[in-house]
Amino acid sequence: MLANQIAAGEVVERPSSVVKELLENAVDAGATRIQLDIERGGTRLIRITDDGHGIERDQLELALARHATSKIQYTDDLKAIHTLGFRGEALASISSVARLSLSSKASNSASDAAGWSAIAQGQDMAVELQPRPMPVGTIVEVRDLFFNTPARQKFLRAERTEYVHIEETLKRVALASSQVAFTLKHNGKVTKRIPAAQSPEQQKQRIGSIVSNRFLSQALHLDTRIDSLRLWGWLSRPEHHQNSNLSQYVFVNGRAVRDRTLNHAIRQSYQDLLPTGRVPAYVLYLELDAEQVDVNVHPTKHEVRFSDARQVHDFISRAVAEALQPQNEVLSADDLSHVEEVSRAYEPAPSHFTSAETQKSRLKDEYYHPRLEAGISVDSNAELQPPQSSRQSHVRESHYQSYAPRSSSQASNKAGNFIVVNEQYLMQPENERLVILDIKRFWLNYTAHLLKQEWQNGVVKQKPLLIPQRLGIPVDEVSDEFIQLWTNLGFDLNLTGPKSVALRKIPASVMHFDISQLTQDLLYKESQQASLSSLEELQSQLLDSLPDYWKPEPSCAWLELLQPLRWRQSDYCHELSGSDIGAWLTVQATTPRHIG
Template identity: 35%
Template sequence: MENLGRYNALHPDSISAMNAIKLLPDLLISQISAGEVIGRPASALKELLENSVDAAATEITVQLFQGGIKLIRVADNGTGISRDDLPLALARHATSKINTLEDLQKIASLGFRGEALASIAAVSRLTLTSRGREEKHAWQIQTKDRHLSPPEPAALASGTTVEIHDLYFNIPARRKFLKTEATEYAHCDEIFKWIALSRADIGFTLQHNGTLRRHLRPADPRLRIAAILGDEFAQASVFVDERAADLRLWGASALPNYSRSSRNNQYFFVNGRFVRDKLIAHALREAYRDILHPDRHPAFALFLEMNADGVDVNVHPTKTEVKFHDSRALHQFIFHTINKALASPQLASVASVSPARDQEPRYGSRAVVAPFSTYAQQRIMPLAPQIMPDAASALPGMAAQSQAFYQTLFDTGTGSSIDSMATAIADKKQEVPPLGFALGQLLGIYILSQNDRGLLIVDMHAAHERILYEKLKLALDNHSLSMQPLLIPVTFQADSLDIATVEENSAVLCELGFEISVFSPTMLVVRAVPATLKDADVIKLAHDVISEIREFGASQALTGRRNELLSTMACHGAVRANRMLTIPEMNALLREMEATARSGQCNHGRPTWFEISLADLDKMFMRGR
């Protein structure tokens, strides 16, 4: 108060000025709105494109000069605007899209506020030309020196054309914050991609400085996604189409190996509107969590369709933020849809994906994936789950097919030469499984395998780790984690907190497949471990499980930290590097991978295998040149 009194004494005139409340001029109000809605040329372009889409246009052409700073011109063949409505189109809070509060609660259009054109006109030189469906010719209206001209006759076949010249010409302080021409164009191109992705039934054309940059004809949504995001994205994606009650989620979701170091390739639309929403982002991140490295981000182009009254789009001027009435149900729907799509054992028909371009690629690796547009029609080859605690130990049943195959080649004498072996393999191509048959082991770390497309390299530890992890999750969910009693119980030293943890959580340990008890005041004894992990280092495995429960608590270990705990357990049980496997053991592991969900990535999101096609091998050795 003392400081305020000192200020009042020094500035008495300013106090009287502050107390005088006045209505702001309309122009100033529009310019303030422009600061909220029109942050850069791309923001203006977004508003114009949304108006064209709402006008039922089937062809939209965009022309930009100097990144949209000098000129933004959007022409469409939509319903148009009548002569009498042209002045209202540039007035604040004037719109044809809502009339009542009920309309506001179930908005079906992209635009609805009635602020965009008025705000743009306040900070630019704008020309609006339109021809209504019943008009004999078009009419044009302009903003000149901050004043609106009367409608004048103009030439236009149909629809509406809006030209924005010299954005922020009358607000130099705002204009100086615009970036370079290349940067502003990049933002405009991104907005163009948003709108073009959302409406594949509309044709779009984009020109910059007189050069054609994009030309998109009306097409199937999957072809539009491929045209905008590229063939690499399309080939590395699975197609999703799921319904539940009044919800539908469809689109393309990239496989984990197409992940990116940033969130740039993430497009999510709600009823055709591009949105950025924390709830949706969390659901998608959770769906990828088991198969994506923590430092990477998934890529997707997904479309959510729902009742308009289930989402509130009137929460932000730019309309990219929304609120959902039943956010919990929506989160679960998105999570389960994407999780199921990524969990399918697609190895039966789809090969692994090469590392993303912004990753350090392995020499010779390459994507070999069927286009995602075919996924909806593809049927995954049925593969019965193998009931086997350890893929490397259950040999007879799992390896029978591969043994019979090679027996045919060699025992009958057909494998006596390279040519005869190639002929025999070609004749039996239909019998070759997706991951092929093992050829050998490389440096005790990788399995080399051959299928009918080329050479596969498999990280045996990472692959086996995923197999065990999925088995442990399934068994724990079904409360069927069986124990393997140890022939000789294992004892180890433990501190008082570990001993207390075991005493207090014996039931939880039992649920996880362990029988651990106190042997003495300083010793614990392990009498049984999960059957799936019977070959693991018992002491290290027990130590890690007890530490997890001790640090986070039993309830958290079985709920929020469940997957992390099971991942740790699986890592202990997986085959280690430098363990030499026989050919039947390698083939057993390959067959198990083909029947395991998410087997293309280990528990930490790293790839478990890559394929080098025969064509790539030919290029390496310059065959045919």
């Protein structure tokens, strides 16, 4: 039927498309050994033999019918798909544009000494059943691809080109299914053997044989998780890059995908580490609940859609970025257990726990570096800049940030363009006057109000960190009362080893602060004390410390964030004109910082 041939074009683009669908069916059938035979780049013959559980005789004809599948029984099954195939379109589409033979013997069909073959050849897709002696498993033969659709046949490339596409398809399926052994034959000659991997070391060797041993020898291993998300695999170091997208593999729950969200997250982690025009190599596996990902969004199933795409993007970007950090700067819980003093793993920030005289003398020493006091070596070739000069250069680069409204509703609310000065003041022209908001003080007061309200109610809303933060403490252990005290404050801490804890959740109301560093400093100071502070004392310390850890995002759209708040009625918003502006800024610069 013409309609069937047109529909087949969405699934069967070239021989490698046929190979992909049939290999995935074999993996879904529980095969441990799969052999792929092709002739003339797959245009004359594609044969896939597996030792899976097979298909019953009375289901063979149904298997070739369109939209018939044993992998989905109810509509709700589409919400959590655990198999590679699920639409029931592949075999029907292939049989409409080629001569297809499906032979199978089910593992539970003890009464039948032989298997059965279902034969279909294009046009009306009529199916003929014949007995065939064979072991348990399935054999699918696809001959003369596009024999009845010359318009599609003339677009096939050279035999070598089609073979390369088939080989790449086999690599992707093999990388996703480490428990299956694969054999590839082209024109009767074995061109690739991939043994099954039964251990992590064998899997590592398998990846080296599929991608390249050179990639594996210099690759960084990654394995991190947060809640139901887990990312693991291998990625190239920044100094080992390439000029093409080859050797870039991403798998979501065992399915090879080419998803823009995932690729952008990885590319973002490498963006400042690679020369222009160069790209990394990686083999990464993302695992999450099947309910959180929709794979039914594209005919080829190469694209997926996440229920929380932003969380997945940030999780991957953060995990890859941390894996790419120089190894001499990464301190894990195991590292902390081997240092004699915790100061070697963590040194409190000098601006918080050292005297003013000490800070002043350090600023005069152009060779001072805080990592030297922490007992960590500093690269002698690196250019050391005085902290004061680097701070000044940063201010010069990002002193002014201009923004435009993102929506018409924002513009209609007298928004217009506005300027953020030094990440603290929002200035917006309005008629012949200038509206100025001290964002920092307003947000400090707003955050303090939310925290006090949640502490008073006894329920602090928390948000999980995408990557748990390891923090240093000057003692080997902390008491349960100490952990409970921080829990009541809104922080989820877990003891991970000698002199280290993991920060997993923080108060949800705390935004635009360097919360990890704030927690580290307070935690370090608190654990040094002989007696445990009360909850009220710790709450006061946190509020008093917030101004020193102000760290808004450089690209924060402040007007959109402030829109639902009554910031124009606050004491931190002023409408000025003419010479009043300079006088107001002078007063603000000399006013001590505080939280209302």
